[in-house]
Amino acid sequence: MRIFRGDSEGEPSDVDLLAAHVAGDRHAFETLLGRHYDHLWHVAKRTSYTTEDAADALQEALLSAHRNAGSFRRDAAVRSWLHTIVVNACLDRIRRNKARPAVSLSADEDDEPRDTRDYVSEVELSLVVERALAQLPPDQRTAIVAVDLEGRSTSEAAALLGVPEGTVKSRCARGRKKLAASLEYFRVEGNRS
Amino acid sequence: MADRESEPSDAALPEPPYSEDLLADLHAGVLPESVGDRLWPLVRSDPQAMAVIDALDRVTDQLGALGRDHSVSTPIPADIADRINRALAAERDTPAEATVVPIARRRKWAAAAAGTFAAAAAVVVAVAVVVPDGRESEPPPVALPSSETSQAPEVLDLGSDLDSGRLLTVIGSRQLGPLEDPDQLAECLRANGIDPARALLGSGEVRLDGVPGVLLLVAAPRPPQITALVVGRECGAGDPATIAVTDIG
Numbered sequence: 001m002r003i004f005r006g007d008s009e010g011e012p013s014d015v016d017l018l019a020a021h022v023a024g025d026r027h028a029f030e031t032l033l034g035r036h037y038d039h040l041w042h043v044a045k046r047t048s049y050t051t052e053d054a055a056d057a058l059q060e061a062l063l064s065a066h067r068n069a070g071s072f073r074r075d076a077a078v079r080s081w082l083h084t085i086v087v088n089a090c091l092d093r094i095r096r097n098k099a100r101p102a103v104s105l106s107a108d109e110d111d112e113p114r115d116t117r118d119y120v121s122e123v124e125l126s127l128v129v130e131r132a133l134a135q136l137p138p139d140q141r142t143a144i145v146a147v148d149l150e151g152r153s154t155s156e157a158a159a160l161l162g163v164p165e166g167t168v169k170s171r172c173a174r175g176r177k178k179l180a181a182s183l184e185y186f187r188v189e190g191n192r193s
Numbered sequence: 194m195a196d197r198e199s200e201p202s203d204a205a206l207p208e209p210p211y212s213e214d215l216l217a218d219l220h221a222g223v224l225p226e227s228v229g230d231r232l233w234p235l236v237r238s239d240p241q242a243m244a245v246i247d248a249l250d251r252v253t254d255q256l257g258a259l260g261r262d263h264s265v266s267t268p269i270p271a272d273i274a275d276r277i278n279r280a281l282a283a284e285r286d287t288p289a290e291a292t293v294v295p296i297a298r299r300r301k302w303a304a305a306a307a308g309t310f311a312a313a314a315a316v317v318v319a320v321a322v323v324v325p326d327g328r329e330s331e332p333p334p335v336a337l338p339s340s341e342t343s344q345a346p347e348v349l350d351l352g353s354d355l356d357s358g359r360l361l362t363v364i365g366s367r368q369l370g371p372l373e374d375p376d377q378l379a380e381c382l383r384a385n386g387i388d389p390a391r392a393l394l395g396s397g398e399v400r401l402d403g404v405p406g407v408l409l410l411v412a413a414p415r416p417p418q419i420t421a422l423v424v425g426r427e428c429g430a431g432d433p434a435t436i437a438v439t440d441i442g
Contacts, residue, residue: 026285030278037274038266045267059277060358066281068362071349071397076366079263084365092361095442126262129255148253149260152365154222155392159412159419160364162442166223173221176252177213183255185248186213 014078022069029066036079040086046130047090047145049138053097054090061089087150088160094142095162132182140175143168148176206232209239216245351423353402357441360421363397363408370398371426372407381428385435387411387420399423406436418442 012020012028014035020028033040040058048054065085072081133141146157147168154172158165180186206228207215218224219232236242259265351359372378379389392412399408401423409422419441425434 029281033278033281037269039263041269041273042265042267055273055276058273059280062277063280063284064358064362066284068349068359071362073366073368077263083263085362088361088364125255126259126265129259130265133256133259144256145260148256150365151257151260153392155412156394159392159394169221169223170218173214173217173223176221176249176256177217179252179256180245180248181213183252185251186245 015074018069018072018078021066029069032078033062036082039079040082043083043086044090046133046149047087047142049094049097049142053093057090057093058086060093061086064089087145091142091146091157091160095160098162128183129179132179135182136175136178140171140178143171144175144179147172206235209235209242211236211239211242211245213245216242217249220246220249348405349397349399349408351399351401351408355401355421355423355437355439357421357439360408360410360439360441361395361419363399364395364410366395366397367393368397370407372396372409372424372428377429380430381424381433382409382411382422384428384431384433385422385424385438386433387422391420394419401436404436406434413440413442 012031014032017025017028017032021032040062041054044054044058044061045051048057061082062085065082072078076084133144136144142161143157146152146160147154152160154165154168157168161168216236219229219236222229224232236246349359349363369378372381378393382389382391391414394410394412395408396410397408399406404425406423406425407428409424411420411422413420420438421441422438423436425436428434
């Protein structure tokens, strides 16, 4: 159950809530999560092979954040800090589950409409890209999330995902090509295969 | 695609029109450098090929923008949020139950011995560091009676053991403290037998068994593994100042 604690004096900041949690406030962390759960869930889903993995990784990440809140440094936003912990937990889960065959977050788990071609604004473009990303095979999607969205180098992504660098590059290449095609960025006709 | 890496450097280059697969590989750096270096000038002079490269650039630009957008969200299913909240509540209510599985650790280890830690590190379970319980007191590292409990706010207290879960929390962060100087960092890694060219995945100022140090997570030579190295603040040329080292994964 999510707790939203709106004090009459105004909402405490994220940093205040984290500090309160570290100081022993029993509800501060859940209040904080109430603000960020949907973003973190979004991030966990796009950085995981399956919905179940996303849920498990998110739980693992938030337990870690709960324990290690004292290590939070004020040079980052709390949301960014949580975001990074969730991404790392998801990638680490993929690394640990490497032997398991990839099962896609299937299209039917995404109840968004598919026909998005007429969107024009930046926000809507993000949605279009996000949906195209969700259609990629999970190995390509997670490599692209690590490298292109999260800005990790290929060597970092390789280490986090537990695969050789060449594999990360190759997955990125295939994934980007599919994205360019599904986003209709390839305009040149010719003898391409 | 990836197996093109085995092509000899003097292999004949593909002829235009170049396939999208080939161009995507070139764009992503999949092709061996010797092939890519010769192919790029040809591709740059081919408008059709460049249209594909431009499309791929546009994709990476859009993905980068998406990554920077921290407003994206998907409603979390209530059952998943409830499950996580219950797990958090359980941990909050039973902090003393945190389990510590000690692993052997020696100071001044040679980095070459790191591999022997991998198996032990893999079974270490979570160690609670901060589990507030409604009191306004300094949260103690639980189940670690012999460790120093004081904790500066900017320093991650690792307790007395290298817990892989906690070590990995610094991935993506860069807090090098006294090793901020790239030359000193490189010398420090070299002194510990680690190639400075290996990717630094994260770093943070830490306290291990009460001893202040710097945690460095570097990509291990075998990609599934990550080397976690804790060094003293004086680490540098000729002085490895190794406090602990382990491979994760």
